[in-house]
Amino acid sequence: xxxxxxxxxxxxxxxxxxxxxxxxxxxxxxGHTPAPAGHxxxxxxxxxxxxxxxxxxxxxxxxxxxxxxxxxxxxxxxIVPLLIAAGIIYTSWWQDPPLWFSWIPLPxxxxxxxxxxxxxxxxxxxEPADQVFLxxxxxxxxxxxxxxxxxxxxxAFLATALLYIVLSPLLVLGLGFEWxxxxxxxxxxxxxxxxxxxxxxxxxLRLRGIRKHASQSAVLIACGFLFISMFDLFARLQTFPLGLxxxxxxxxxxxxxxxxxxxxxxxxxxxxxxxxxQERQARLRLTxxxxxxxxxxxxxxxxxxxxxxxxxxxxxxTKKRDKxxxxxxxxxxxxxxxxxxxxFLIRFLTVSSYALILTSGWVTLIVYPGLLxxxxxxxxxxxxxxxxxxxxxxxxxxxxxxxxxxxxAIFRISLPLALILLLVEIIA
Amino acid sequence: MEVLRAEIRQxxxxxxxxxxxxxxxxxxxxxxxxxxxxNGAGKSTTIKAIMGLLGHVDGTIEFTGPQGNYAYIxxxxxxxxxxxxxxxxxxxxxxxxLTMEEFQRTAETLIERxxxxxxxxxxxxxxxxxxxxxxxxxxxxxAKPDLYIIDEPFIGLDPHAMKDLLELLQxxxxxxxxxxxxxxxxxxxxxxxxxxxLIHEGTTAASGSLSDLRERSGLAGGSLLDCYTKLCVRS
Numbered sequence: 073x074x075x076x077x078x079x080x081x082x083x084x085x086x087x088x089x090x091x092x093x094x095x096x097x098x099x100x101x102x103g104h105t106p107a108p109a110g111h112x113x114x115x116x117x118x119x120x121x122x123x124x125x126x127x128x129x130x131x132x133x134x135x136x137x138x139x140x141x142x143x144x145x146x147x148x149x150x151i152v153p154l155l156i157a158a159g160i161i162y163t164s165w166w167q168d169p170p171l172w173f174s175w176i177p178l179p180x181x182x183x184x185x186x187x188x189x190x191x192x193x194x195x196x197x198x199e200p201a202d203q204v205f206l207x208x209x210x211x212x213x214x215x216x217x218x219x220x221x222x223x224x225x226x227x228a229f230l231a232t233a234l235l236y237i238v239l240s241p242l243l244v245l246g247l248g249f250e251w252x253x254x255x256x257x258x259x260x261x262x263x264x265x266x267x268x269x270x271x272x273x274x275x276x277l278r279l280r281g282i283r284k285h286a287s288q289s290a291v292l293i294a295c296g297f298l299f300i301s302m303f304d305l306f307a308r309l310q311t312f313p314l315g316l317x318x319x320x321x322x323x324x325x326x327x328x329x330x331x332x333x334x335x336x337x338x339x340x341x342x343x344x345x346x347x348x349x350q351e352r353q354a355r356l357r358l359t360x361x362x363x364x365x366x367x368x369x370x371x372x373x374x375x376x377x378x379x380x381x382x383x384x385x386x387x388x389x390t391k392k393r394d395k396x397x398x399x400x401x402x403x404x405x406x407x408x409x410x411x412x413x414x415x416f417l418i419r420f421l422t423v424s425s426y427a428l429i430l431t432s433g434w435v436t437l438i439v440y441p442g443l444l445x446x447x448x449x450x451x452x453x454x455x456x457x458x459x460x461x462x463x464x465x466x467x468x469x470x471x472x473x474x475x476x477x478x479x480x481a482i483f484r485i486s487l488p489l490a491l492i493l494l495l496v497e498i499i500a
Numbered sequence: 501m502e503v504l505r506a507e508i509r510q511x512x513x514x515x516x517x518x519x520x521x522x523x524x525x526x527x528x529x530x531x532x533x534x535x536x537x538x539n540g541a542g543k544s545t546t547i548k549a550i551m552g553l554l555g556h557v558d559g560t561i562e563f564t565g566p567q568g569n570y571a572y573i574x575x576x577x578x579x580x581x582x583x584x585x586x587x588x589x590x591x592x593x594x595x596x597x598l599t600m601e602e603f604q605r606t607a608e609t610l611i612e613r614x615x616x617x618x619x620x621x622x623x624x625x626x627x628x629x630x631x632x633x634x635x636x637x638x639x640x641x642x643a644k645p646d647l648y649i650i651d652e653p654f655i656g657l658d659p660h661a662m663k664d665l666l667e668l669l670q671x672x673x674x675x676x677x678x679x680x681x682x683x684x685x686x687x688x689x690x691x692x693x694x695x696x697x698l699i700h701e702g703t704t705a706a707s708g709s710l711s712d713l714r715e716r717s718g719l720a721g722g723s724l725l726d727c728y729t730k731l732c733v734r735s
Contacts, residue, residue, distance in 0.1 A: 377623065377626070378622050378623060378626035379584075379621060379622050379623065380582065380584060380621075380623065383584075384621060385621050386584045386585075386586040386587050386590075386620065386621050393594070393600055394594070395594045395595065395597065398590055398591055398594035399591065399594065401587075402580070402583055402587060402590075402591050405582065405583060405587060406580055406581065406582035406583055407582075409582040410581070410582050458580075461578070461580060462578035463578045463579055463580055463588065463591075464591075464595075465578075466572060466574070466578065466592075466595075466639065466640075467591075467592060467595030467596065468595060469595060
């Protein structure tokens, strides 16, 4: 039985200097005269200064991670030509719109934009050590959170603006939107980006189990439908003389909704630990992405389910009780129960279905096997990670048992998905 | 007759730097050996060397029990995120090649013993640290091996679970299983261990029974802590 050490708990870290720590914890310095009773020593740390310090530390960390992971000689040879090529292609779109612009229907573009809007990540810049050093100073914590919210909105605004700069040739030349509509669409997308993920988060904070998943799915479907319908409405309003003025009304409502939802989220109670956990994930996002192949484990969220939704009573999924079958069953169960894998599969199936619908003839003969290969690779990497988990390493497994279990698990997981894609292709 | 014979001349993570040196000991059937030492002394490295996890070991490690196997119970619980408690145990049973009847009988008893019946269909990742440690203990004890290697077993366990663990260890020792236990809880170790391996700065500072350590430290009637302080800290 082998064991590989997993995670080492690290000591709580704070970015407060010693003077601030003592003030925050109300403990007098050695050799200093203690403050008289009733007099609270004032801390020099403000929400803004802590936020700025943490923001700088965050970007320094990201820079360090990138520098560790990327060979700069290769990066320069790769990124610079890539940027030049992207610039040339972008300019050529304006001069001579490519034919494929006409193949992209507005509902597909709005669906992609809606899915993109779900990637918004609210930052609070809270740290685990705040539980020890700042918890008693609620106003300081709230100040950091407010700055974090402001930062998140700014980043979302900039990301949306950049996206719309890239998309504007398609919107103007391909889909026929007038220029003044571009900021309207961008602001509407920004409003969705600030609203829908936050509503989902609020539901996550308030509900548990099936109720949570049902309500989140309902919100997702309703908001997605509304978003796509609004884009359709904006496209129609262009033909009206007062179209833009009429379009501003739903935009105003969407922005107001975004403001109210953000306010509600800022005022939410009992979210301190949840926000620390979310912030930790946000900070490690780039690191986790770069090191995912090295088996970096995702941090456990504070609102994780305690019981599975699928196979709630640990039902067996195979009648055989041999090592390979049980290992295969464990991989399949852990895959099917993982929300991350569901998100991956939903995204994959959506994009693949569109790819199959948009292609025809012999191109499909290349696209379909290509999609199956991508699916296989995606599932394979998860299975590999699962069979290399630390728990499994406590026991004796041969390489042959592991690889047989992985093969069977991949077959079981991918077969229904391959059939769905085949069905889509037949219907298309 | 022994279940483990370890003679580590030197071992380390890289060939050019030995972390532990001259560590020799054996574990007899039913014997409980306490591995004691300060932080960074080399206890975990010794355990890794025994389990064959160190790339560079100069020496011999022999599992000489009737089955030639061991179970390792780590200090930090290691668990799947998306498998229930029962599924974790099924997987462990499959790895130990237990029959269905053996698994049901052993797992049932251990689950009852550690009061985990009500959470068998829950994810252990949602448990407290102590409950997760109990899962590790059950997964290890199901195998009924010749030797147990237990790293800091008492951390996170409530008093009741600690008592259950000690009783379980006692039962397993009666069966003939040997135990190597790394711990910082010197008082508990003094009460339950048959012999000790004091590791200091990567090498054996002293080994043997409490009376051997008393004799070596010149502290007749001294406690294990006294002997440890004399032999390790003051050296």
